[in-house]
Amino acid sequence: MSYIPVDLKYVDSHEWLRVEENGEYTVGVTEHAQSLLGDVVFVELPEVGSEFEQGNDAGVVESVKAASDVYSPIKGTITAINSELEDTPELINSDPYGDGWIFRIMPDGEPDNLLDADAYSELCSDEG
Template sequence: MSEIPSELKYTDSHEWLRLDEDGLVTVGITDHAQELLGDLVFVELPEAGTEYSTGDECCVVESVKAASDVYMPISGEIVEVNDMLSDEPEVINSSPYDNGWLFRIQPSAPEELEELMDAEAYAAEIEE
């Protein structure tokens, strides 16, 4: 059974989001997603400063058996990426919700967060 922290928001494409105190949103992929992908071998991160709309492909996580797009869960500008993943993509496997975060967004419409799933809804989603 994969871990689904209750304080986060989720998408049906298996990204998680956390609204931080500074108003930025941190994004990663869920424990369930990393289990499906298996050992990650590479992450192609977006460039800081790029703006995306909701649903844009902005990042690729790659395992031996799959290369999977990460979609922008809310619109905004990428302000920071997790550089550590370039050398140690496996951190996503070992710590998907902490050290394995992907990037941080300055949201252009923070209310979009409200429309995303909570932990309970996401748990039901992956149960199917």
């Protein structure tokens, strides 16, 4: 079973969210998702200032096996991107909940449909 930090929130498309002190959310893909992808070789990041609806494509993570869209887990505006991923995309594999974060987003309204660690763990085990 993949490591699922209890202090984060999750969505069923396998992104995680961490609320920051200023109200922004840091977003990345879960350990479960990166393990299914395999070795990450490229990350397409959103532009700072871009606005997304919840569930919109906000980027792409490409691995040696597949490409997977990264969805905005909440409605809001991108405030920062992890430009380190442009040169070292493998950070998503080595540290998905830390240095492998993808973007920060300032929410527009209260996020809904977020899962806690237990609900996300159940989702992952239901997928087989």
